[in-house]
Amino acid sequence: MLNKSVKNLIGCFVVGLSVLALAPSVVPGSMAVLAFYSSLVLLLVSLFTISSANHRHFQLTAIIVGVGMLVLNDYLRVVMPSPESTWTNRIALYLVYLTICGVGMIKIKRQLNR
Secondary structure (H helix, E strand, C coil), rough: CCHHHHHHHHHHHHCCCHHCCCCCHHHCHHHHHHHHHHHHHHHHHHHCCCCCCCCCCHHHHHHHHHHHHHHHHCCCCCCCCCCCCCCCHHHHHHHHHHHHHHHHHHHHHHHHHC
């Protein structure tokens, strides 16, 4: 298992990369979708940084990815999305994000109850 300092370093790295992944989100076309997929991978990595003492990295990453998804991402944003995005695809990607966040919240709740 990783010790807390390594988890903390990985968590900080993931938060920084999730901020950097916001830049390609505003580019029209497939770049926005690739940026969202990379953000989801970062969110999955941040699941492994949750420890009993610190779960802030996951929360920060989830907030950054959520804001990027709903406000900035050209393909997924709520107001004036890209014309080639369909509601079916958008809802599927929203559900993937919500599923990862749900797993993270369950893991945080289990850690806090110990």
